[in-house]
Amino acid sequence: MAQLPLPPGSMGLPLVGETLQFLFDPDFVEKRFKRYGLMFKTRILGRPAVYLAGPEAIEFILDRHMDHFNWREGWPQSFKTLLGRSLFVQEGEEHRRNRRLIMPAFHGAALARYFATMEQITQGYLATWVQKREFVWYKEFKQLTFEIASQIFLGSSPGPETVRLSQLFTTLSGGLFGVGMKRAIAARQQILQHLTQVIQQRQQHPTDDALSLLIQAEDEAGNRLSREEICDQALLLLFAGHETTTSMLTWACLELARHPDLLNQARAEQLNLAQQGGLSLAQISQMPYLDQVISELERFHPPVAGGFRGVVKSFDFNGYHIPAGWLAQYSILCTHRLETVYSDPDRFDPDRFSPERQESKLQPFSLVGFGGGSRICIGLAFAKLEMKLILAHLLRGYQWQLVPNQNLEPVLIPTRRPKDGLRVRFDQIDPLSQ
Numbered sequence: 001m002a003q004l005p006l007p008p009g010s011m012g013l014p015l016v017g018e019t020l021q022f023l024f025d026p027d028f029v030e031k032r033f034k035r036y037g038l039m040f041k042t043r044i045l046g047r048p049a050v051y052l053a054g055p056e057a058i059e060f061i062l063d064r065h066m067d068h069f070n071w072r073e074g075w076p077q078s079f080k081t082l083l084g085r086s087l088f089v090q091e092g093e094e095h096r097r098n099r100r101l102i103m104p105a106f107h108g109a110a111l112a113r114y115f116a117t118m119e120q121i122t123q124g125y126l127a128t129w130v131q132k133r134e135f136v137w138y139k140e141f142k143q144l145t146f147e148i149a150s151q152i153f154l155g156s157s158p159g160p161e162t163v164r165l166s167q168l169f170t171t172l173s174g175g176l177f178g179v180g181m182k183r184a185i186a187a188r189q190q191i192l193q194h195l196t197q198v199i200q201q202r203q204q205h206p207t208d209d210a211l212s213l214l215i216q217a218e219d220e221a222g223n224r225l226s227r228e229e230i231c232d233q234a235l236l237l238l239f240a241g242h243e244t245t246t247s248m249l250t251w252a253c254l255e256l257a258r259h260p261d262l263l264n265q266a267r268a269e270q271l272n273l274a275q276q277g278g279l280s281l282a283q284i285s286q287m288p289y290l291d292q293v294i295s296e297l298e299r300f301h302p303p304v305a306g307g308f309r310g311v312v313k314s315f316d317f318n319g320y321h322i323p324a325g326w327l328a329q330y331s332i333l334c335t336h337r338l339e340t341v342y343s344d345p346d347r348f349d350p351d352r353f354s355p356e357r358q359e360s361k362l363q364p365f366s367l368v369g370f371g372g373g374s375r376i377c378i379g380l381a382f383a384k385l386e387m388k389l390i391l392a393h394l395l396r397g398y399q400w401q402l403v404p405n406q407n408l409e410p411v412l413i414p415t416r417r418p419k420d421g422l423r424v425r426f427d428q429i430d431p432l433s434q
């Protein structure tokens with residue numbers, strides 16, 4: 001049988017291909033999907049690549065035919081250099097074993113233990129925001145979510161060392177797509193030095209932080225992770241555990257400021273709950289409207305625009321052939337904006353997730369902001385708990401306005417955020433006005 005053709009698209013210039021457009025044009029992917037349909041070829045980061053969008057393509061990659069793809073060959077070399085031998089770039093048995101060892105730190109009883117720490121750190125930031133009155137929220141959320149992650153994962157106390165660590169992570173993530181690599185590698189070394197010290201302390205004096213869980217975790221054969229392995233996994237968890245939530249929280253506050261009707265509805269739900277008592281873990285699962293807002297944020301503003309894979313076995317999809325050795329990217333952002341999946345997709349509308357509409361349930365793999373299949377985001381429950389806790393507090397007791405003359409256009413790398421980071425004026429709500 002004749003081989004199917006390659007998908008439409010342009011391989012760009014010799015050698016560089018379309019790498020510059022990929023790095024610097026925020027609409028690189030969207031423009032090409034518009035021109036070519038839900039599958040196009042290009043050449044980026046030195047390799048031929050195919051981009052795919054749509055629930056069927058995502059199910060193909062993340063679930064039905066995941067044996068045709070691997071993570072390690074998909075993410076750029078800079079990811080492997082900076083994130084080390086961590087879950088993100090591991091495969092097969094090694095990945096399954098490590099995921100099983102790490103999982104308990106992000107589920108069930110462990111999550112319930114983290115609630116009080118998240119709550120206490122958030123309260124501290126709310127108080128400083130009231131004093132500051134005007135600030136750039138992206139920067140503040142980054143500091144807040146990093147402090148939560150480092151206290152919960154490493155048992156660190158707030159202070160200059162945590163601020164230094166957070167800045168090192170900013171430098172590290174700046175290098176993920178190969179720009180500023182030298183500084184990013186130096187930052188990685190300093191982070192590893194810090195982590196090694198903390199791990200040594202925890203090995204001698206275990207506590208109940210996530211790191212102690214990782215140190216004590218044993219696989220079926222009774223083997224534990226080595227110190228180097230724990231270091232790399234902890235670095236990944238700290239990185240993945242705050243950049244993404246920062247992005248989604250920033251967009252949440254922007255969209256709520258842009259849509260006072262939605263803000264009022266979300267606030268009414270919180271004030272109703274507040275009458276039954278202060279925020280508690282039990283209340284977190286009684287916020288159906290906030291759940292809808294968060295699902296719409298995941299759809300409309302996914303912090304990770306897509307996932308890279310290496311094609312390890314050639315495959316045919318929708319009438320096209322993709323050779324082994326290519327790069328494949330499944331596009332989260334473009335899938336979430338398809339008219340064939342969501343009605344009026346360019347409108348921010350949490351009601352599309354109401355029990356009556358449930359638009360994401362019509363087809364599997366329609367809502368994939370956290371990935372999907374067996375390698376779905378390990379921090380999903382942690383991230384949702386943290387975002388709900390922070391948003392619930394904001395809605396119960398505070399108001400904010402956008403400062404005029406700022407650029408709110410999205411930039412994509414390393415995680416999607418409004419260009420100027422969202423400058424706001426912030427106040428406590430007058431309880432008498434409610």
Ligand code: HEM
Nearest residue numbers: 240241244245248304307308369370371375377378379383
């Ligand atoms: C709003 C917050 C978050 C979003 C949107 C998000 C998104 C994602 C996505 C899309 C993937 C899959 C990437 C792919 O298929 O290539 C992923 C994987 C992963 N995420 Fe998250 N994430 C979030 C929060 C977190 C948190 C809080 C942690 C850690 C505490 C975390 C740790 C990880 C890890 C370790 C993986 C790799 C899992 C594996 O390969 O088995 N993420 N995340």
